[in-house]
Amino acid sequence: MPEQSFQARCGHCNAVEHFQIGHDSTENSIEKAVKHLEGKTRIQVRSIIQKHHIDKAEYGFALYACPKCQTLYNPFAIKIEYDDIMLFQPFYKCNQCNSTLMKISAAVESYACKQCGEKQLSTIPDPDIHE
Numbered sequence: 354m355p356e357q358s359f360q361a362r363c364g365h366c367n368a369v370e371h372f373q374i375g376h377d378s379t380e381n382s383i384e385k386a387v388k389h390l391e392g393k394t395r396i397q398v399r400s401i402i403q404k405h406h407i408d409k410a411e412y413g414f415a416l417y418a419c420p421k422c423q424t425l426y427n428p429f430a431i432k433i434e435y436d437d438i439m440l441f442q443p444f445y446k447c448n449q450c451n452s453t454l455m456k457i458s459a460a461v462e463s464y465a466c467k468q469c470g471e472k473q474l475s476t477i478p479d480p481d482i483h484e
């Protein structure tokens with residue numbers, strides 16, 4: 354289970370979206386977390402792990418939002434410092450308007466529903482999580 358997980362329900366169209374933050378505690382190395390990455394990013398990270406000296410790696414599901422249309426995203430974010438001076442940090446684009454996503458800086462409730470674009474989200478704890 355990731356460190357945190359919740360759902361956001363839209364008060365306008367009733368769409369429910371699932372979000373998670375962080376990574377599973379068993380995914381304690383970058384090698385184990387690679388499976389969450391997709392496409393080109395996954396290939397690039399595998400290559401860095403194999404061919405370079407990794408100094409520091411930060412990874413986990415994170416909340417991002419589009420600065421233009423305020424749509425929320427939940428990518429598996431990754432940042433790798435390697436070979437003393439190199440940095441690998443992919444950018445994420447909004448599917449709706451192609452803007453570069455930013456880490457969210459406010460509460461989830463102030464962002465827009467992916468389905469209808471209205472800002473009527475409310476968060477509810479994930480019922481799948483047990484202590």
Ligand SMILES: [Zn+2]
Pocket residue numbers: 363364365366367368466467468469470471
């Ligand atoms: Zn909605």
Ligand SMILES: [Zn+2]
Pocket residue numbers: 419420421422423424447448449450451452
């Ligand atoms: Zn957008």
